[in-house]
Amino acid sequence: MDYDHRTGEYHINEMKEMLFRYQKSVALEMLQKGYHDAILSMVRGDLGGPVPEYKSEDASAYIAEHMNEPMLKKDLKVALLRVLCIVPAKGRSSKETIGKLLLNRELQKYGVAIESTRATSGKWRFKTVWTLVELE
Structure with missing residues (x-):
């Protein structure tokens, strides 16, 4: 609202109201669909x-x-981050963890996904092993 000193009355700024309604609709869409899908x-x-x-x-x-x-x-x-050119978002630490969820989202367009298992024997015993597999 804007105050008019000449008349002593308040008036609604229509441009600000339109911007507010647009921002509100975008925020609701992001809450419903998620940021990535809304954009x-x-x-x-x-x-x-x-x-x-x-x-x-x-x-x-x-x-x-x-x-x-x-x-x-x-x-x-490390290899996937290098070839997919994924870097932390601006203003974030370079040490920030980028997980399987984000990598799978990027790999989906190549028709593959990461399958995670835990090695039980051999040189990789008790270590997490990832394998690239085709999406069905």
Whole structure:
């Protein structure tokens, strides 16, 4: 609301009200769909169609080369972060953990997912092992 000193009355600023209503609708959509899906739906709506997913040739080659090959969690994670060019969000620590959920979201466009198991014998005993497997 704006106060008019000449008349001594309050008036509603229509532009501010429209902005508030828009921000409120965006926030509700983010709560319902999640941030990632809400932003994608807004971008798709503005562009008038689907947005093609970017697929890196390096990542595709790495995934094809290491498909169904068990690797230690930390080794596969470091390699995937490198080939998928994933970095922590701006303002976040570079030591921030990027987990399996985020990696699987990125790997989904390549048609693969991470399968996690716990090794019970051999040199990897009691260590977490990740394997890239095809999505069904």
